[in-house]
Amino acid sequence: MRFDKAFLPAGGYWSTPFSKWGGSFANLHPLKFAAEIARKALAERAVDAKELAELVVGWTVPSPNCFYAAPWVAGMIGADSVTGAIVSQACATSAAALAHAAAKIESDDNEATLVVLADKTSNGPHMVYPNPLGPGGKPDAEDWVWDSFSRDPWAKNSMLETAENVAREAGVTREQQDALTLHRHQQYEQARSEGFYKRYMVTPVEVNPSGRRVVGTVDYDEGVFATTAEGLAKLRPVMREGGTVTFGSQTHPADGNAGLLVCSRERATAWSRDGAPVRLLSYGQARVEKGYMAKAVVPAARKALADAGLGIGDMKVIKTHNPFAVNDLFFARQMEIEAESFNNYGSSLIFGHPQGPTGARLIAEGIEEARLLGGGHVLFAGCAAGDTAAAVVLEV
Template sequence: MRFDKAFLPAGGYWSTPFCKWGGNFSTLHPLKFAAEIARKALADRQVDARELEELVLGYTIPSKDCFYGGPWVAGMVGAEGLTGAIISQACATGAAALAHAGGKVQCGDNEATLVVLADKTSNGPHLVYPNPMGPGGKPDSEDWVWDSFSRDPWAKGSMLQTAENVAKEAGISREEQDALTVTRYEQYVAGRDAKFHERYMVPVEVKPGRKVIATVDFDEGVFATTAEGLAKLRPAMGPEGTVTFGSQTHPADGNAGLLVCSKERAARYSRDGEPVQLLSYAQARVEKGFMAKAVVPAARKALAEAGVGIGDVKVIKTHNPFAVNDVYFAKHMELEVASFNNNGCSLIYGHPQAPTGARLIIEGVEEARQAGGGYVLFAGCAAGDTAAAMVLKV
């Protein structure tokens, strides 16, 4: 998919910190939480929610009353006249929701869409499904978060197994994965020390009731990472494995939001800069059980759609639930591993699912703005041995 009429206002995007599973965001309803943050973010940017023409909601984990998702969130944001699609495409949800919104603007359906991404992996729902043929009518059951991580119903393996499959086929060693993890942690710390994340991050007062119980200014659950510490960890899938707890991401909670507009509306909403242009969106799927490989064909397709070569790209951000992903991506795209994911990535700060790609795209845009402009590539894998990619121009 190629765009030439869809833009993000400069500064027209935001993300909360990401908090670890069971952390300070675990008591909050994800949609109410995201709506509260979006309402404040729009007010801070002097955007009247009543001027918006659509709301696209992305989530991957059901929550109470989410059947009414889009209209409900729109109402809580202060835009009672809005509705729109709900997008749920596993880890690709953020990019897919942005592409959906961009497509609606591209075809002239509207001039301003609010995209809200919200997920809470903590306390995920335990679901039961009727099964009249079960013993004594016993229903089928599913732990939405845990079971989804643990088994792909098509490929039959876990997310972790896909990483091991790619490591084995591509000859990616544990040492390479550990070295990349240390690099990614150092890039994140450098961004934190330079106050990079303050460019887009919204501090949160956690208030599940009447009283504020915590203030979250920054990501919660990031582990201090060293080569020595990683070397002490056991492989997660037994002695023959290469992936450890340290070289994979952790489930998290959080939300993010972006405005997608026509060029004229984006210019009106922009803060201290020119609008950011969406150029392309692409997705790909590879063979069963090799999820990390899908990022490469998705990225190549998005670049081709945009008419841009990898050498023309100023900033690259990837969703990397496993260090394997970035080692594989770097080898096949002929990149140095330290040349992308500056300032942080999901391997280090966690993965709430729907908001993850959105935050990475926001970070890519802000890094390019700091550098004076250029092309931004986002690419990341998703459940079902798939991936999504997007190219933007700052």
């Protein structure tokens, strides 16, 4: 899908820090939290919420009252005359929600849409489904987060197994995964030491679960562990029989939220801070064979690049959602680039994965890296549940 009219204001995107499973954000309502952050971010950018024509909300984990997600969040940020869609496409939610908003701009439906991504993997819902035909009327049950991680109902395997399948087929070794994990950690630490995250992150975040008293402050990501080659080598594979993926070479579940403004050129220009607006060029998605999720990033990226009329060599910045180090090693081989050459300033392998907001944070990082480099094209691509993936190409 190609776009010609969709733009993001320079600086018109943000993310909270990401907090580990059970961390400081575990007891916050994800939609209320996201609305609070969006309200603050819009005010800092001198954007009046009443000028928004639509609001799109992306989430993958249900929360109380999420049935009313878009109109409720719109009301909480001061845009109580607008509404919009709820988008839920697993780990591709950010890219899919961005594409949905861009399509509305492309069709001249409106001039300004806010995309809010909100998820909390901590304290996920335990679902009970009535089943009068069950033994003694026993209901069916599902642990939304845990069961979704553990079993794809179509492929009948876990997320971890998809990484092992690709590693085995592609000949990706444990040593290669550990080496790239260490490199990704070093890239992340560089971003922190240089204060790169301050270019897009809403920080500090006050934690106020009751709405009456602040109980803590989060200045930066929670749950990132010190990483060394020796420490990685000591970890056992999660799958004991023939496994190569360890807890070190995969991401961790997290909580957080993010936002993106998607506008016409005129509105994006008016709302831009310290630079020209960012043009959204294309969106692509793909699906591969059962149980090989990491492979899907390649055809999704190729689709987005082809629709933009560009090649991988035209990209100034490449960001990937990489729940496993395997993903980036496979992607690099297939695209004929060096795995160490992309994901500068961080990736979800290191800072964690709240699912819905993950891609939006990576897109914000990619845009800001390109701005530091004087402009250029940005590719974001990442896998998602169901052996799928999504990608977008932007021009900074």
